[in-house]
Amino acid sequence: MxxxxxxxxxxxxxxxxxxxxxxxxxxxxxxxxxxxxxxxxxxxxxxxxxxxxxxxxxxxxxxxxxxxxxxxxxxxxxxxxxxxxxxxxxxxxxxxxxxxxxxxxxxxxxxxxxxxxxxxxxxxxxxxxxxxxxxxxxxxxxxxxxxxxxxxGYCYCDNCAAGFRTWLQQRYGTIEKLNKAWNTRFWGHTFYEWDEIVVPNELSEEWAGNRTNFQGISLDYRRFMSNSLLECYRIEYEELKKHTPDLxxxxxxxxxxxxxxxxxxxxxxxxxxxxxxxxxxxxxxxxxxxxxxxxxxxxxxxxxxxxxxxxxxxxxxxxxxxxxxxxxxxxxxxxxxxxxxxxxxxxxxxxxxxxxxxxxxxxxxxxxxxxxxxxxxxxxxxxxxxxxxxLDARVDAKVGIIYDWENRWAVELSSGPSVGLNYVDEVHKYYAALFNRNVQTDMIGVEEDLGRYDVVIAPVMYMVKPGFADKVEAFVKDGGTFLTTFFSGIVNENDLVTTGGYPGELRKVLGIWAEEIDSLFPDQRNQIVMKSKLGSLEGSYECGLLCDLIHTEGAEVIAEYGDDFYAGMPVVTVNKFGKGEAWYVASSPDQAFLDGLLKHICDAKGIRPTLDNVPEQVEVARRVKDGKEILFLMNHGKQPAVVPVGDSPAVNLLDGTEQHGSIELPAHGVTILQRTVQA
Structure with a gap:
């Protein structure tokens, strides 16, 4: 409360x-x-x-x-x-x-x-x-x-420049470590004094918002600005708590x-x-x-x-x-x-x-x-x-999707391979595949305890921060299912490439390595060709945007590319690792493929939809409190919809009537049911 x-x-x-x-x-x-x-x-x-x-x-x-x-x-x-x-x-x-x-x-x-x-x-x-x-x-x-x-909103004034230099000194300790982290020998950018560093904007390293000559500098300025605004909030927070500790x-x-x-x-x-x-x-x-x-x-x-x-x-x-x-x-x-x-x-x-x-x-x-x-x-x-x-009811989810702001900044600042790569859109594609099946999902950060989940998905995990790969390995060894995608495991927290083959620190758990990354124009498509039937998946599906050219190192090939000079190379793999498994999707598939893939993964882990056979325009969500589940049935469509709710007795919390079997939701209608949590 x-x-x-x-x-x-x-x-x-x-x-x-x-x-x-x-x-x-x-x-x-x-x-x-x-x-x-x-x-x-x-x-x-x-x-x-x-x-x-x-x-x-x-x-x-x-x-x-x-x-x-x-x-x-x-x-x-x-x-x-x-x-x-x-x-x-x-x-x-x-x-x-x-x-x-x-x-x-x-x-x-x-x-x-x-x-x-x-x-x-x-x-x-x-x-x-x-x-x-x-x-x-x-x-x-x-x-x-x-x-x-x-x-x-960011600022680029002299106070911010001075604050940025102080922040950098605290982060890196020495100018030598900063030069290494930013790879400043590129284009002769080596710094010898802290006051030689200027803020990255249109007067220095950046243009058009997210285009930059030096990703490390621009990435750190975003960290610094987020932290600067947070410090302003914390100044007020601490002053308020001094007088009202319980508010x-x-x-x-x-x-x-x-x-x-x-x-x-x-x-x-x-x-x-x-x-x-x-x-x-x-x-x-x-x-x-x-x-x-x-x-x-x-x-x-x-x-x-x-x-x-x-x-x-x-x-x-x-x-x-x-x-x-x-x-x-x-x-x-x-x-x-x-x-x-x-x-x-x-x-x-x-x-x-x-x-x-x-x-x-x-x-x-x-x-x-x-x-x-x-x-x-x-x-x-x-x-x-x-x-x-x-009030105070919780959402219980067995699937977590990782979202990370610093990873987003790094993806958006990247000087390639495609201007069409949108981190949020790729995350949403995986979320939508679960949403379409009414599977409860948590959106989580890289610091979250992965052990709370049966399945963890990390789309476009381009930046792998210290300790994250170890967390993933431990999660999978213990029986978890991990899925990541193309353009993952490429760089460290300073946006420096992890050498030795993509996907860097995730290579071991995934059982693959990527040799090249092809960037497709908006009107270009490739094919995901299933090697055999996998749940509801069979035949071929479209993919596009980026295509990683990968080789297996123990992983099983689930599907191959259908077109271009890399036809026949793996595009979807799964690697057995300890008690669990790690999936890699090497391109950006159409929604039908993702719907089928995540259905297969959830079915294998016993993760059921909140309700089955729900019309497409109806959203179902669930909160739990005191041994009772509250089901929210929400019709986003312009037409009425019939929703099967099962035979377990439920009470309509808005009118007190008992409901079972099927109910009709009017256009834009909502019904809220409460019943005992099903075993």
């Missing part, structure tokens, strides 16, 4: 009463009560209001707001307001302003505009966090601290956001929270994977859905409305995959600036007689009803 002051699924979102006149505040409260809203996120971007100058702090408006809401049964998720610094700070202390990728000093404006290595920003963000914590430490309404907002602290993450290593960040979050903004056409399997990643950041601990829109977004090229039922459907998708809160941005629509057309519980018309409000109120009532059964 996040905070037992409010022992239910929290329902609410961002509220900005300071943007409105006082005569509307009581109406807000009335409508919040109608909608079942019980948590308001306050003070997210109010630093300039709270601190009008360097010496003055004024929290009178915040006192009044928190008290007014609490008097009406509405609790507070209290932000520290440090997501955007005040104008006076930028005017008086220009070090607080970032320098962009092109080397230009920013002016005041926007948000995420503070240099993470600015002494000014760090000083005043700590001060205001401390003043807020001291002021509200005993307030019964405050449930959780929300530090800053959606951290992100949880979080900051809202952004799913697969590329710039920050969230597995490292999660170590310093008491609870993970994140903002879910899929597009109209985002595959619902991708949204599910993102929820599973957020849950996986803290080894399966329930997370907070901090933001979603009740209706539409405003920053995408085409901002579609959520069709009737979709807001409810997507909310339950989050709950099904581990969320213990459902919260929105925003509770009342702004009337000016860039988010005035972003959806809200209370629309511009200002009353409750809207489709969006009715749907929000209905969901609020249901969540209150479900809380006792669902």
């Amino acid at each position: 996040i905070n037992d002051k409010l022992p239910k699924i929290w329902y609410g979102g961002d509220y900005n009463p300071e943007q409105w006149e006082a005569d509307i505040w009581d109406e807000d409260v009335r409508m919040f009560k109608l909608a079942g809203i019980d948590v308001a996120t306050l003070n997210v971007f109010s630093w300039a209001l709270n601190q009008p100058n360097e010496e003055t702090y004024d929290f009178a408006w915040l006192d009044e707001t928190i008290d007014r809401l609490h008097k009406n049964g509405i609790y507070t998720c209290l932000a520290t307001s440090t997501g955007a610094h005040p104008a006076w700070m930028a005017k008086k202390y220009p070090d607080v302003l970032r320098v962009d990728y092109q080397g230009r000093k920013r002016k005041f404006g926007g948000r995420h505009n503070s240099c993470p290595n600015s002494p000014t920003y760090r000083k005043y963000s700590k001060l205001i966090a401390g003043k807020l914590a001291e002021r509200y430490k005993d307030h019964p309404a405050v449930l959780i601290w929300h530090v800053s907002n959606e951290y992100g 949880p602290v979080t900051t809202n993450l952004m799913g697969f956001y590329p710039e920050l290593d969230y597995f490292e960040w999660a170590k310093y979050l008491d609870v993970v929270s994140w903002d879910n903004y899929p597009s109209f056409n985002t595959p619902f399997s991708f949204t599910a994977m993102t929820h599973d990643l957020m849950r996986g950041l803290k080894s399966g601990q329930p997370f907070m859905l901090m933001e979603q829109t009740p209706s539409q977004q405003n920053w995408q090229p085409y901002n579609s409305l959520k069709r009737p039922g979709v807001m409810r459907l997507w909310s339950y998708q989050a709950v099904a995959r581990g969320a213990d809160t459902v919260m929105f941005f925003q509770l009342r629509r702004s009337i000016g600036a860039c988010e005035k057309y972003h959806g809200a519980v209370i629309e511009h018309v200002g009353h409750e007689h809207t489709r969006v409000f009715r749907e929000c109120a209905e969901l609020g009532g249901e969540l209150k009803q479900l809380s006792d059964s669902v």
Whole structure:
């Protein structure tokens, strides 16, 4: 439970009463009560209001707001307001302003505009966090601290350059070790003094965002920037904990956001929270994977859905409305995959600036007689009803998929072999194969205990960090099944190639070595030709993108390439290793092949779908609590669907009826069943 002051699924979102006149505040409260809203996120971007100058702090408006809401049964998720610094700070202390990728000093404006290595920003963000914590430490309404907002964005100023050099000295110790790690004898880049090192941007080593002359330098700068922003968060975290040690602290993450290593960040979050903004056409399997990643950041601990829109977004090229039922459907998708809160941005629509057309519980018309409000109120009532059964329930998975931000950075920075290689897309292909069978899956980091799983999948594990290969070998020796793919085991943590044959340190467990890697153009395809039938797999399937030309060293050949000069060479292998086995898929297959391969692997390990014979458009997810399983059946299709749920008696948690056999889900419909965990 996040905070037992409010022992239910929290329902609410961002509220900005300071943007409105006082005569509307009581109406807000009335409508919040109608909608079942019980948590308001306050003070997210109010630093300039709270601190009008360097010496003055004024929290009178915040006192009044928190008290007014609490008097009406509405609790507070209290932000520290440090997501955007005040104008006076930028005017008086220009070090607080970032320098962009092109080397230009920013002016005041926007948000995420503070240099993470600015002494000014760090000083005043700590001060205001401390003043807020001291002021509200005993307030019964405050449930959780929300530090800053959606951290992100890099800076390339002189403070960051100096901080980068200090960070490098701590990481490598000597300039000689740094030169070796970066392979600086290439292109005559040897450094003799620390102050010769400059930040990698368009003025030095990089261009077009992820193109770089020196992967080691650029990779380390991403590590440094992620760490710099994390240090800013930790400064506030520690100040808050000094005054309120028992209040949880979080900051809202952004799913697969590329710039920050969230597995490292999660170590310093008491609870993970994140903002879910899929597009109209985002595959619902991708949204599910993102929820599973957020849950996986803290080894399966329930997370907070901090933001979603009740209706539409405003920053995408085409901002579609959520069709009737979709807001409810997507909310339950989050709950099904581990969320213990459902919260929105925003509770009342702004009337000016860039988010005035972003959806809200209370629309511009200002009353409750809207489709969006009715749907929000209905969901609020249901969540209150479900809380006792669902709150703190866990997801139990026997399959883990490894995702690693540093590996992603290295893949994206690679100067070949293909611009078409997208790490996240390749991970999603494997996730989707499991999702399509309703197999519960955890998204995990390289530091996770692999022994928790029967099957571990590591798509495109290009970078092998120290100790990871040993973990994989121990896992497989002990009976686990490991699968990895093309372009794996190539480099170490410094992006230096592991010589002696790809896949480097993974070569022994996989029983293969790769001689070359062919890069296919987008219109080129090769064939995966099965040597014999494997479960449902037989015949041939398409593959593309990259093709590793591999030789076996003890591994069994499952399938061969069908085309080109390497026709007949292995493309899919499995190696017996100790009590387990290790699979290698040497190209990027079509989805039909992956569906069949992962079905075979799961069947061999006795990993069953949560439900069988489920229609394609229906998602099934499962949480477990107190010997009971909660099944979430969610129809993402535009047509009704019939779902077989088996003969074991189950209770529909939304209407109390007993269900068995088959049930019909309407378009965008949700049914939540509870029954005794099946042996």
